[in-house]
Amino acid sequence: MISLKNKTAIITGGSRGLGKAMALLMAQEGVNIGITGRNEEKLKAVADELKGLGVKVAFAAFDVSSETEVKKGIDALVTELGGVDILINNAGIGKIGTLEEMSSEDWQQVIQTNLFGVYFTAMAVYPYLKEKGEGDIINVASTAGLKGGAHMSAYAASKAAVISLSQSMMAEWRKQNIRVITLTPSTIASDMSIQAGLTDGNPDKVLQPEDFAEWVRDILKMNRRALIANGSIFSTNP
Numbered sequence: 001m002i003s004l005k006n007k008t009a010i011i012t013g014g015s016r017g018l019g020k021a022m023a024l025l026m027a028q029e030g031v032n033i034g035i036t037g038r039n040e041e042k043l044k045a046v047a048d049e050l051k052g053l054g055v056k057v058a059f060a061a062f063d064v065s066s067e068t069e070v071k072k073g074i075d076a077l078v079t080e081l082g083g084v085d086i087l088i089n090n091a092g093i094g095k096i097g098t099l100e101e102m103s104s105e106d107w108q109q110v111i112q113t114n115l116f117g118v119y120f121t122a123m124a125v126y127p128y129l130k131e132k133g134e135g136d137i138i139n140v141a142s143t144a145g146l147k148g149g150a151h152m153s154a155y156a157a158s159k160a161a162v163i164s165l166s167q168s169m170m171a172e173w174r175k176q177n178i179r180v181i182t183l184t185p186s187t188i189a190s191d192m193s194i195q196a197g198l199t200d201g202n203p204d205k206v207l208q209p210e211d212f213a214e215w216v217r218d219i220l221k222m223n224r225r226a227l228i229a230n231g232s233i234f235s236t237n238p
């Protein structure tokens with residue numbers, strides 16, 4: 001396994017849930033961290049927590065669904081942190097409702113955030129990794145993207161598209177020594193899943209953000225000749 005110490009990771013949606021857990025765990029490994037989200041106050045609070053772990057920390061508030069905001073925010077983070085080695089495309093939203101109930105505006109917002117957010121952010125980070133000749137991109141999709149289901153049409157469609165986009169990135173960018181990793185977690189206790197009524201979040205039974213973070217850390221620590229291209233994680237017996 002390789003050390004992640006002194007590497008730099010940008011984690012979108014790093015203000016809570018899975019993104020915050022990954023930021024904290026990676027900082028414990030000595031990784032410098034850039035976090036993003038829309039709410040600046042929440043980002044600042046997490047950034048203060050991360051600084052306590054002795055790594056370089058920066059944050060940028062922007063909406064991943066806007067190409068211009070993403071480019072500006074990523075460039076600012078890379079400048080402040082002095083580079084980037086790892087991108088974790090984690091920011092996302094879920095809107096629950098039947099096809100009849102959901103407005104087309106909601107549908108578009110989910111696709112624009114979950115799919116275009118991943119595309120815009122990866123495209124903003126890619127030139128830095130290409131220039132360096134090395135890097136890792138983790139795209140957080142969902143088991144919902146493996147099979148559509150009732151009440152989640154837009155979310156499932158967005159995540160299916162993320163899986164496909166991510167696999168295309170992997171096929172193109174592995175030649176530049178960039179590992180693109182597509183992850184499809186099942187339900188994990190977070191604001192998103194609890195507010196949607198998908199789980200009660202019981203830590204005795206239900207996956208917690210820290211479980212996901214440990215998995216991501218271990219995937220990133222694999223020897224660079226090894227690429228975990230796709231992976232799913234489930235609660236054992238929820």
Ligand SMILES: NC(=O)c1ccc[n+]([C@@H]2O[C@H](COP(=O)([O-])OP(=O)(O)OC[C@H]3O[C@@H](n4cnc5c(N)ncnc54)[C@H](OP(=O)(O)O)[C@@H]3O)[C@@H](O)[C@H]2O)c1
Nearest residue numbers: 013015017018037038039063064091092187188190192193
């Ligand atoms: N929890 C689960 O059960 C589960 C399962 C499978 C996959 N996932 C995926 O895992 C990822 C993280 O989910 P989570 O459960 O940790 O969700 P969460 O607790 O709702 O956190 C979402 C994060 O994304 C940020 N975000 C949302 N929309 C954004 C936008 N337009 N621009 C920038 N940042 C934005 C949020 O910050 P702001 O609100 O401040 O912008 C927040 O930091 C998502 O992609 C989700 O689809 C989650």
